[in-house]
Amino acid sequence: MNLYMGKMLVVDLSAESVTTEPLRAEWLREYWGAWGLALAYYTDAVSPEVDPLAPENAVVIMTAPLCGTLVPLASRMCLVSKSPHTGTIFESNVGGSFGPELKYAGYDGIIIKGRASSPVFLKIDDDRVSIECAEHMAGQGIFETEKLMEAAMGAHGAKTLAIGPAAENLITYSMIGSESYRQFGRGGTGALFGSKNLKGIVCRGTGGVRVADMARFLERTDHYTKNDLLCDDNLWAKTDGTPILVEVTNEMGIHPTRNYTKGFNGRKDRLNSDAIQAAKLGNRACASCPMACGKFTRVNSAEIEGPEYETLCLGGSNCEVHDLEAVIRFNRLCDDLGLDTMTCGSTISLAMEMTENGVHDFKLRFGQVDEYLKVVYEIATLSTERGRDLAKGAKHLAAKYGAEDLSMEVKGLEMPAYEPRGNFGMGIAYATSERGACHLRAFPIFATDPHDIDALVSDVVDAQNANSIKWSLGFCDFWGTINTTIEADLMSAGLGEAVSAEELDQAGERIWTLSRLFNLAAGFTAADDTLPKKIMERPLEAGRHEGRVFSRPDLARAIQSYYQLRDWSAKGIPSSRKLAALGLDKKTL
């Protein structure tokens, strides 16, 4: 097959079996790859009522059609399952080189079911695939686990996915690390592996990806690389990477500070792109990427690839920690122990506000570095009472102590680092995202009027559909100017079949709508399409939008407008007309 390997790896850890099955060709032009195809496989295999941490749950890891080719920024890989953190359908994606390696080994994706009776790891060495004992890796951090798996493969440069102690302890915001500093970061992907006693996966592949017409494929790839990717709108990723957003969001007044109390951090200079550049050691790129947006930094003995913007804000400004060395140490601890820095930072900032407000004394205070770093280890290892409390995430921590008005999450997922009172579009994006508060579904921070609800609803719907297909084709977020016309042309050249922008647009809407159907079947309702109380009731302090709230009536109007635009009912249920148009009317969940 062109672009696809034509084969799925099926791992049943309860039965200790590894088999292969042909890729479901009938799904390819409906779901295309990565997010879409993983969603199709997952919803076909698992009931929406499944307990995410039960052996009956499945985890689907899927590459994308252009992954492993020379098309730049196209090698991200997705994981789809039901989240143990939110109970929603959940897609998470990772860059690096594991995706291409899996295809070079001969597989488009992996379906993982069941639960091993003791810790194991999966070894994929082309067509030699085995389930191996990982008892000697139990309790090890991600960095060491990856080294041990690479050594077990006996091949330097084998690609790895691994979990740390946080995931073994089933912490619902634990993550899966890859190549040390890349992650399936959000939603508790690590706990999914942990619940299956799966410590990691190591992969080595020696094959390649076939394209229909190499000359045309290379010509098209070269054309779009020179004339679209490497333009001013995208080159920030190469020069600055995501830390550039520290200045951008402060200027916009949407930089969460002090657990989303303020929209501006007066000490941003300690954490901005200039501070990162001063600490920079070098760059790192994902496979086939000329941008190399990853920045290695060091302050004194603290070293990391990063920190990325979300960590600088949620582990820095939002905790009022303005010490770059401390944020690097926080980032490194999370990356090794296996915690999502966003949820971890947000939960710590909540505990800081609860302490300062006298709700409960966690001995965590804004700007206080020692306890902030200590508690990360306590969370991952569940070694203290406050660690066990914070390991539940913001929603459950707030509920336990009656502080729901301070918890900054949607559908249980802690908010990213863009303040919705300063940009209603981000609020609409968070409220309607299938996986809870997320900035990777729609990102309207550059809207002309950040409070024009009608225009922002339309922007959010368009972006959600566009990103659904963009992630399904494996593209990185940072090719910001790509569109379905470019994607269709590259796919046509690789597949040797005509692919239209219109069918990709429709696939994006199909993927978004199927995710909605899963969440409805899992028990979510329109009442869950909402925002934290603090956003709706407490005026923002500091910054350009000081005094703003995103009021309940404004949000209700935005949500109804969103449903109408999507042809969903007032209760947020897709119409039968829409389902038929998307070919989802016969879909059973």
Ligand code: SF4
């Ligand atoms: S821009 Fe950055 S995250 Fe995206 S593919 Fe390139 S190196 Fe990876």
